[in-house]
Amino acid sequence: MAQPTHPERVPDDRALVMRARNGDRDAFAELVRRHQRRVWMVCRQYVGVDEADPATQDSLVKAYEGLASFDGRSAFSTWLTRIAINTCLDMLRRRRREGVKAVMPDDDDPGGAAAHVPDDAVDPEGRSMQRQAVARLEQLERGLPERQREIFRLRFYAEMELDAIADALSVHVGTVKTQLHRAVHRLRRELGDVR
Amino acid sequence: MNHLSDEQIAAAAAGLDLDGSAADHLESCVACRTEIEALERLIAARRRRFAAELPDWETQATAVMERIPAAVRTPGRARSAWLRPVFALAALVVLAVAVGLLRPDREPAPSTAEPSVEEVLAEMNELLSDDRIPGFEVIDPGIDDLTADPDNGKS
Numbered sequence: 001m002a003q004p005t006h007p008e009r010v011p012d013d014r015a016l017v018m019r020a021r022n023g024d025r026d027a028f029a030e031l032v033r034r035h036q037r038r039v040w041m042v043c044r045q046y047v048g049v050d051e052a053d054p055a056t057q058d059s060l061v062k063a064y065e066g067l068a069s070f071d072g073r074s075a076f077s078t079w080l081t082r083i084a085i086n087t088c089l090d091m092l093r094r095r096r097r098e099g100v101k102a103v104m105p106d107d108d109d110p111g112g113a114a115a116h117v118p119d120d121a122v123d124p125e126g127r128s129m130q131r132q133a134v135a136r137l138e139q140l141e142r143g144l145p146e147r148q149r150e151i152f153r154l155r156f157y158a159e160m161e162l163d164a165i166a167d168a169l170s171v172h173v174g175t176v177k178t179q180l181h182r183a184v185h186r187l188r189r190e191l192g193d194v195r
Numbered sequence: 196m197n198h199l200s201d202e203q204i205a206a207a208a209a210g211l212d213l214d215g216s217a218a219d220h221l222e223s224c225v226a227c228r229t230e231i232e233a234l235e236r237l238i239a240a241r242r243r244r245f246a247a248e249l250p251d252w253e254t255q256a257t258a259v260m261e262r263i264p265a266a267v268r269t270p271g272r273a274r275s276a277w278l279r280p281v282f283a284l285a286a287l288v289v290l291a292v293a294v295g296l297l298r299p300d301r302e303p304a305p306s307t308a309e310p311s312v313e314e315v316l317a318e319m320n321e322l323l324s325d326d327r328i329p330g331f332e333v334i335d336p337g338i339d340d341l342t343a344d345p346d347n348g349k350s
Binding site for chain 1: 201202204205206208209210211234237238240241242244245248249250252255256258259260262263
């Protein structure tokens with residue numbers, strides 16, 4: 001009788017962390033592949049498109065250096081996100097210290113959103129309206145209080161869960177909900193008919 | 196029921212839980228769902244712009260892995276950082292002990308060599324020849340002599 005076949009078991013993050021701690025570079029390379037997109041999206045929200053790649057690389061190298069301090073109390077992805085956020089905040093502080101003009105994450109894109117948004121509206125008028133709406137949303141996001149903007153972007157663009165955001169920012173999940181609700185409410189109100 | 200309030204629409208668009216009646220209404224009300232979906236579509240359109248900026252993941256992963264050997268020797272560096280003061284303290288203790296042992300005016304340590312068989316036998320003979328009951332020799336011999344203490348030990 002044939003033995004039942006088992007699908008190849010994919011090691012979870014914790015198992016990979018353990019292996020990486022013991023010097024298994026392939027295990028860490030797998031962690032990089034799994035999480036680099038999320039880390040990049042987080043960095044993109046903080047430092048802009050030009051710095052997102054170096055910030056992502058720095059974050060991943062720092063994560064490797066600090067593997068011994070990962071205690072497993074939170075998910076590896078959350079721990080890594082926290083490192084990414086701190087790396088970005090350090091970069092922004094360094095920029096300020098060095099007197100470099102702060103580059104807002106959206107200011108480094110002279111083409112604006114309209115140049116990038118794929119057209120999923122069927123007619124030219126619809127496409128034009130959508131571009132305007134996206135451009136307006138970008139502008140309004142910049143006007144949000146810092147914490148609201150941060151949480152809004154982590155939720156919708158980095159696509160993080162609420163408790164993961166709370167963990168990454170070291171705040172209560174209730175704070176995340178409140179700030180997110182305020183951000184969405186304000187954006188809806190200010191967008192008005194543009195939606 | 197009336198349509199959802201702006202607050203409730205915002206909460207739903209943010210992905211937050213609505214209370215029972217509001218959630219029931221949302222399920223059955225096309226107008227309220229349209230409000231939420233409009234914002235969701237807009238956010239999704241904004242999110243798609245990032246797709247045009249994504250780096251090449253393979254190149255990025257290679258760059259990260261190339262930096263790792265240069266960045267650290269072992270992944271346990273963070274642990275050794277907090278252990279450093281402990282190691283320093285241990286080194287101080289070892290140093291203090293070593294200095295104490297090497298002091299020139301220090302008396303020679305008593306010999307720890309095991310006694311010979313003859314020495315042990317001699318000691319045993321001495322003990323056996325002593326007719327006092329071992330242990331009682333430390334008691335003050337005057338303790339039984341009550342007459343020697345006129346106030347019977349009350350003072």
